[in-house]
Amino acid sequence: MGPKQIKAKIISNKIFRDNYWHLELESKAIAGCAVPGQFVNIKVSDGIEPLLRRPLSIHGIEGSRVRFFYEALGPGTRLLSGRNPGEFLDVIGPLGNGFVVPGKAKAARLKVPVLVAGGMGVAPLIFLAKEIRSSKPLVLIGARTKSKILCAQEFKALGCAVKIATDDGSSGFKGRVTELLGQVLRQDAPGCARRLAIYACGPRPMLKAVAGIACENDIDSRLSLEEHMACGIGACLGCVIATKSGYKKVCKDGPVFSGKELTW
Amino acid sequence: MVKQVKPDLTVRIGKLDLKNPVMVASGTFGYAEEFAPFINLKKIGAIVTKTITIRPRPGNLPPRTCETPAGMLNSIGLENPGIDKFIGEKLPFLKKLRIPVIISIASIDDPEEFTVLARQLDKIKEVSALELNISCPNLHKDKLISQDAKETFELVSLVRKLTQKCLITKLSPNVTSISEIALAAQNAGSDAVALINTLGGMSIDVDKRAPKIGSWSGGLSGPAIRPVAVKMVWEARNKIKIPIIGMGGIMDTQSALEFFIAGASAISVGTANFINPRASVEIISGLKAYMADNNMRDLSGLIGSLKACES
Numbered sequence: 001m002g003p004k005q006i007k008a009k010i011i012s013n014k015i016f017r018d019n020y021w022h023l024e025l026e027s028k029a030i031a032g033c034a035v036p037g038q039f040v041n042i043k044v045s046d047g048i049e050p051l052l053r054r055p056l057s058i059h060g061i062e063g064s065r066v067r068f069f070y071e072a073l074g075p076g077t078r079l080l081s082g083r084n085p086g087e088f089l090d091v092i093g094p095l096g097n098g099f100v101v102p103g104k105a106k107a108a109r110l111k112v113p114v115l116v117a118g119g120m121g122v123a124p125l126i127f128l129a130k131e132i133r134s135s136k137p138l139v140l141i142g143a144r145t146k147s148k149i150l151c152a153q154e155f156k157a158l159g160c161a162v163k164i165a166t167d168d169g170s171s172g173f174k175g176r177v178t179e180l181l182g183q184v185l186r187q188d189a190p191g192c193a194r195r196l197a198i199y200a201c202g203p204r205p206m207l208k209a210v211a212g213i214a215c216e217n218d219i220d221s222r223l224s225l226e227e228h229m230a231c232g233i234g235a236c237l238g239c240v241i242a243t244k245s246g247y248k249k250v251c252k253d254g255p256v257f258s259g260k261e262l263t264w
Numbered sequence: 265m266v267k268q269v270k271p272d273l274t275v276r277i278g279k280l281d282l283k284n285p286v287m288v289a290s291g292t293f294g295y296a297e298e299f300a301p302f303i304n305l306k307k308i309g310a311i312v313t314k315t316i317t318i319r320p321r322p323g324n325l326p327p328r329t330c331e332t333p334a335g336m337l338n339s340i341g342l343e344n345p346g347i348d349k350f351i352g353e354k355l356p357f358l359k360k361l362r363i364p365v366i367i368s369i370a371s372i373d374d375p376e377e378f379t380v381l382a383r384q385l386d387k388i389k390e391v392s393a394l395e396l397n398i399s400c401p402n403l404h405k406d407k408l409i410s411q412d413a414k415e416t417f418e419l420v421s422l423v424r425k426l427t428q429k430c431l432i433t434k435l436s437p438n439v440t441s442i443s444e445i446a447l448a449a450q451n452a453g454s455d456a457v458a459l460i461n462t463l464g465g466m467s468i469d470v471d472k473r474a475p476k477i478g479s480w481s482g483g484l485s486g487p488a489i490r491p492v493a494v495k496m497v498w499e500a501r502n503k504i505k506i507p508i509i510g511m512g513g514i515m516d517t518q519s520a521l522e523f524f525i526a527g528a529s530a531i532s533v534g535t536a537n538f539i540n541p542r543a544s545v546e547i548i549s550g551l552k553a554y555m556a557d558n559n560m561r562d563l564s565g566l567i568g569s570l571k572a573c574e575s
Contacts, residue, residue: 002301005541043539048334048487048515053539092302092541230329230336231538233302235294237314237343238329247322247343252298 003095003233004029007088011065013081020150021081023056023068030093031064035100036128037224037256040066040093041232044080054080055229057124057201057255058094069123069151095232096255099128099199099222111197111220113137114184115160116210118177118202122151124224125201126158133158140184142177142202146170177202178209185217193217198259200224211259221259225250271555272562273548275309275529277507278455280364280393280430282530284309285563286520286548289458289511289534290368290395290434291315291340295354296361302541307548309530310364312458313354315397317370318377320346324402325478330467335486335513336535337465339402339479342370347381355388364392366432370400375409378423386427394429396420396454399436399461401483410436410461413448420452432509434458437489442496443503450504458509458532459500460493485535487513494526501527501568515543517550527568 008025016022030040041053054076060067072081083089100108115125115137122141129137139160143149144167155162164172165180173180185193200210201224214221227239227250234252241250242263248254273284288296290312296305305311323343330337345353358365367385371377378396385391398409398419409415410433420433433449435442437460446457462483467476475481493512500508510528514520515536523531536543560566 005302050331051334051336051486051535051539052331090540228327228329228331230338230535231298231541233298233541235298236292236329236338236538237294237323237340238327238338240323240326240328240343242326247326 003093005090005092008091010083010085010087010089012085013083019072021070021072023070025066025089025091026064027066027091028064030066031061034058034061034066034094035098036131037099037124038094038096039255040091041095041229042080043090044076044083050076052230053092053232055232057224058127059123060127060130071120092232095251097253099224099256108197109135112195114196114198115139116177116181116198116200116202118142118206121200121202125199126151126154128199129155129158129160133160138163140165140177140180142206144168178206178213181210181213185213193219208264211262214259222256223259224256225254269556269559269561271552271560273552275563277509277530278430282309282364284548285530286544286551287312287509287530287532288537288544289532290397292534292537295358297357299541303545305361306363307545308363310366310392311358312366312368312395312532313358314344315342315368315370315400316344316347316350316381317342317372318347318380320344320349327477330476332465332467332484333488335484335488337467337477337482337484339477339482341402341479342400347384359390365390366393366395367391368395368397370397372403375419375422378419379426382423382426386429392430393432394427395432395434395458396423397434399434401436401438401462401464402479404479408436410445411439413444416445417448417452420449420454424453430455432456432458434461436461437492437496438464443499446500446504450506454506456507456509457500457504458511460496460512463489463492485513487515489513490519494522497523497528498526498570517547517554520547520551521554524563524566525570527570529567
């Protein structure tokens, strides 16, 4: 089941708070085969401004509906936030690989998942948490301050244990979420690091730090990256990232990579 | 009732017969397999591959693309697996399509590299034509071959001696006179010219005071460059006799028509493939409908049909 280009009906497009929005699209084709970590590429306007599509990671699937959680930050996502229910969006997806390596799902289930989210990085991790909830994931959420913590309740509702890190200490651990990860590994999981698997999504510096911690502790890590994309389907070679085996395409070889393979 | 004619979309580009004049531009269509989930590739007039060099190239430092007003900048730097791996791993898929496949080739350090590539590709019967990419703006060169009429003439002459295959020379818009360069390509035996490649451009992140792409500058493409491209096609049309393959910001049938009217015998869809993978096949249908609506039996009534403004 490969990606498709479809016209997907907007079921809802609602502000959550601040600039954060929930979008729900009707698409059997995408809902039927998408896996956590995959994304879609959306044409937010009908004209040539903005010219390129906007990649959004899949936040969840509910029947034939596909959910997204996005921040209306730039001109593209701001235009998206103005689109109304009942309208149709030109969508390509599902794209990319996903968090769990196909064929290794069984081995992954035997590990205790630790999900590390920074900022909007919660978006694809909710979808993952739902899929692997039976493995009782531990979720670490990082944000600048208390009001910027996203999806903590949703993760808890899925049965995940949640720990918070804020830069200013207004909630939970004071410091970076990667420092919290280090503390968790030292205090809560000494000696059993090999039984863990880290899944992370967030800003590039956070992911780099997570990869470093994972490698030091010999823990498998799967990191979801973001990069500016033109096509999203592996044709333009615009969104590459450096790996041990050369440049790889974030859109097609990723967006999820093993922490071991990236050279940053 | 007037019976509508069924338009004939065939066109001849040098030695190459196309069932329709809609091609896909080098660097915007990968090696075609990337688009297989979205369109019936067999419908396309011809596929031009991502440029191939002798040795594999990792390409330029990311970030490699950024969006600009009605366009985008790219600096991929001819990332490709090299000719041997291309022939072994990418060409078999293209061969199976049974549509004209045009291989874009480039030299990196020495123009002689073109001869090695041309000799190797000349032996492969499924290779319909070679496109000489002498206009890539992302190789950190002070000057491109296609920015000099004499160098263009010499390079095309060099390759012309080695192959009977259809030769298309892809030209840069970053020149003083496009028609002078196009004429040099024609005089050296090129069967057609493809124009335009991207326009040199730069975009700066003001907060960081840094360029938005890793190699500082790149090539501008998309609707933003269309008027530049249309004018260059028109200019070259008035100077040369060989067919012109027009490209630069073609997004839909309407924009494709501009190029035909200006004098292009065929067109290439480029950046539009990134946004709408179906753009090329939609333009084929649109062109057919336009010709039927205007009672055009074939493309001869369309190509170069530009008239003066009515006052």
